[in-house]
Amino acid sequence: MTAELVRGQNHPLTQTRLEIRVSAGKPVVAGATLGDEQGRVPGAEWVVHPGSPILPGLEVSKQAAADHRLAVDLGVLPESVHRVSVLLALPVSVGGPVRFGALAAPFVAVTGLDGSEVASYTITGLDAESAVVALELYRRQDAWKVRAIGQGYAGGLAALLTDQGLGEAAQQLAHAINDAVTQGLARAVATPPPRPSGETRVRTASPGAGATSAQAGAQNGPGTAAAPSGTPDAAPSTGSPSPVDPVTAPAGAQAAPAGAQPALGGGRAPSSGGPINYTHPGRQTATPPAPPPPTAPPPGPGQPAQPVAGDATGWSMEERLYNQVWGMFEDLARTAAAYRSAVDFADSRMEQELDKVLSDPRSRIGGAGDAAREAARARHARLVDQARQVLDRDLAQLRAEADVVEPALPPAYARWDNPVWHAYRAPTEIPMALRLGDLHLPERADLRIPMLLRLPLERGLWIDSGRSSSGTASFTDSGQLRRLALDAAVAHAARLLAAYPAGEFTVHIIDAAGSGAGPLAPLVAAGVLAGPPAVGLTGVSGVLAQLTQRVDLVQMAIRNGATDALPAGLDTAQQLLIVNDFPGAFDDRAVTQLRYLADEGPAVGVHLMLVADREDAAAYGPLLDPLWRSMLRLTPVPDDHLADPWVGHAWTYEPPLVPPGSQVLHHVLNQVAAARGPWNP
Template sequence: MTAELVRGQNHPLSQVRLEIRISAGTPIVASATLGDENGKARGVEWVAHPGAPTLPGLEVSRQAAADHRLAVDLAAMPEAVHRVSVLLALPTAAVGGPPRFGAVAAPFVAVTGLDGSEVASYTITGLDAESAVVALELYRRQGAWKVRAVGQGYSGGLAELFADQGLPEAHHLAGGIHDAVARGLARSVPAPQRTADGDRTRQTAAPAPGPDQAGPAPQGAPGPVPPHSSSPYHPQGAQPGYPTGSSDPSAVTQPSAPAAGGPVNYTHPGRQTAAPPPPPPTAPPAPPGQPAQPVAGDATGWSMDERLYNQVWGMFEDLARTTAAYRSAVDFADSRMEKELDQALSDPRNRIGGSGDAAREAARTKHADLVDQARAALDRDLAQLTAEAEVVEPALPPAYARWDNPVWHAYRVPMEIPMAVRLGDLYLPESELLRIPMLVRLPLERGLWIDSGSSGSFDESYADAHALGHLAMTTAVALAARLLAVYPAGEFTVHVVDPAGSGAQALAPLVRSGVLAGPPALGAAGVTDVLTRLTQRVDLVQMALRGGAADSLPPGFDTAQQLLIVNDFPHGFDDRAVNQLRYLADEGPAVGVHLMMVADREEASAYGPLLDPLWRSLLRLTPLPDDHLADPWVGHAWTYESALVPPGSQVLQQVLTLVAAARTKYT
């Protein structure tokens, strides 16, 4: 099954002899660099390019072409090589003006076995003024090789790219490559004819029609694979797993942010096995110089739910990139002003009279101009993303929608499990009015921890610990109700452990509607009973799976996904119960048992470091907005806002009533 990567995602490689296939629809130059343990190329002899196409374990094309096949033998790589970067560049002789990827089709790159089976693929979107790009990299980590989608572009072309990789004489090397390509093009490509206005015509290969354009769907097309990075947008350990603390350090990447002036790209990657066709015309073209009008569901995918999921993920990427570009520009302006002030004041003659004041004023003026330009670019992109959010939000299905979305008024118990579920919203300080839905893939691969303790964004109205604990439990109930609502009847079961009974008021909607597997368990005896039954269930399913007898479970065995809500931890928990809880958190998700804890970590401090693995295994959510979700992709700290039911709304009770009725009919 092919892993369809997005920028920053990685995927393990089980083969060492590979082909890298490139399709661009226009002639491009394909080359590759080898990197040491620090990712740096040690010299020009570590670069494979059309003028020197062969290195140990690596061979690239000898000329520019629309399609390439690069041969890679990872077993033949020297021990000093820890990274192979695949580079794409537009040849200066193949275009009628300054080359840039924004004017051509998005390149498509696939890593395949020698038998042609795809291992991973990546469509490089979002490029504009760049004329060279690091498409992807194969890298060695702890003795194993992986592939990562990079997509880092350089407007300065190969020269800037090589300089960034630490190569000496980068400009000389880039010039030699373009000269070799120009000689090859002169031998194999007819000279383009000039039109009446002097522009050169370009011929590009017509992309094959996809399923959106009456073309045949690829056979065996896999489901969309989320980005495998430790990003808040995908908070699961084995996917765009969102929270902090990914178990795979190689998943943490920080690609350079695009230039501050780059436009937001509304075409987001999805299922693709060839160079992507242009999207179908779903909206009238925008006037010249105006941004494209956003359309809900314009991303790729076989269903509208998948299209919307990919579009929301693309919005998250766009907001991350444009904010990173703005912050980078402001940092540059600050450092430049500081440098200019130091230079001006280092001369004693400038410390008296008006020359020093003039130098300071000039530096501050330049700083203000740079910051204003960066802010204008950010505001432009935020306006585009806000317009897209205003179109996308009303079109979301119940699993992705806020509780105040009218789609819930037409809710019916689904027949199939959706791709993902909404846990809340994400935003950044520069864009507090723009909310990006936080979607988590289903089934859950990590437990959830609703933090009932005080957070960094402390609200004075919740100064009382009891009020904050009630809000945390209310958040947990809203999330549990959403999970019940998006699963088919009988395929999701909820258990509650509330030893002290402190969550009775918040749990009332679940109890009254009858959607729980049983009444909330009270006291230490209730804790022991529920934990024993669920740990035994995990053991039984694990044994059945390991023995290849998954169909031989006992009659009447509940095969539904199980969710355990734990309130007021560690009240009512002894050492044995704590160990059972840790066991469920570690082993449960793989066999359909999930954990949602409502707890204050400080209250559990008596257990010391024994509980640290438990907290790290859970995705921490807060009932109040808090910027605790780290994004190592570009270094942002995203503020999470929980998905609560609006005050006075009856939508939660209406939905739970329908779920309970469907559950009764199912049983």
């Protein structure tokens, strides 16, 4: 249960690695001070802030933002530190809010690394204050607690830091913090677009716990996406997207009625002990924070910042790259939304001006009407050109960042043509996420953002072998499309096998009609399956019965706290069932079992991947609709079926197929097989 604190209330902390999430609705500066036993801060070097964002055990954001995630590791703080005070301040900027009383009450939550809230506090009662001590983490008899503070300062950061014990250094440090935010010495705020040319993008951490759209965790509040500013013709702003896990899946809903909503990102949980661990995402060991992220040299006057791979926040390079990819997706969504909003405004304004000209009888005589129409069209062209210039600038910066980030990605995030796969060896830890393909928008089709799905899977995957209204329209051979769908399924399965440590992921295949022998050959030949593909009614019922029984046994064991009583021969690894040409050879009992696995399996480590055309299931009527809706629909060819409900984008999805003629898939599967030992079908 989450403790909802009021001012002055405290709550014990049972974890040492925490995140502190801040949501303020408008950009604020976040920082923290380290205090001694009396709560005094000895010097400026004991303050972590945008200009100096990392101290042992603490990391804060480098920019002002509406939402923050502060990383805290109490276990590595110096022994002399007895108090960590979390600070919020309004940035000194022209036109920005100057007091917290003008904003919605800031919300602060202390969470575990799995995203679960430990304590939360809504800071109410603020008025003229422009800086506030939100809460403090304090040590009491070798145990840590959190206390809600909510102490505001009308004198701003300087007054707050003075009260913390910095004395004369407080004013100087407050100026340094404001300079770090306003002069771009740290990452600058990019909300709302368009951004000045020397400004870099907002980079926020990934969403918190939850892996389905119904379970989405803490997310950034909405920003704005505006048309080009600085001119009297600027367009009104429009809502920009709430952050979506790429990119775990950018779409919270699908444009096509057939298909499920892509999953939102999930948090990570440490191992809970015992012989079976189904916490998300299944990391077995806690790792210390990685070295500080690399930084690029400061840009020249009027030049954009040089992109650097791994410059987002996070405890490890893997997490930083994940957050950076996620931020790239958000930036592309925002800048495209701003451009489309500006063009829509320009179109609407021109229509209004032309209607006004036509409605005035005086404009129909002489050349006045023609001149007014030409002026309206010229204003329209100027607005569109301004919007396009801003879009091109932002897209060029994103393109440069993508060129830097893509080669630095680890295997789980990398394309199949990335050289990192040639040095692949079975990992010892489960990665945070897995690449399921790429996403792009029509504004620049060559700018592709990796689509990353958090691990372990918390919903099934449906590889659609049917036709759609866009990507598959050019295919006249349904057999070719089915072959491509099964090729995509094999590629996804190989990635999943490669992402898990040896023996921690098991794949079963149902190929009832035996039609998938060719595409499935790489998995069979490498010996990475639990057994040969099941064929016929007998094979289908046998595999479904085995997995259904496993789900039942593990559910009962977890429910009764008796995981050590599971049968000795039970495979406790994560399980994936690939079903080719569903629902062929599936009777009513088999369909019921499959729906049961789809609903109950993910929670206990059993996952589905269906290769199917929904039209083939028409005979079942609405019986299978809940099954389709519960799964993430992917296509074997580029298709724009992923809809973004926050800004209305239709994202084009491209599957991660192996390049023609490449042997990388065979190399990876052979490495997986060698790591897990001989296959005993």
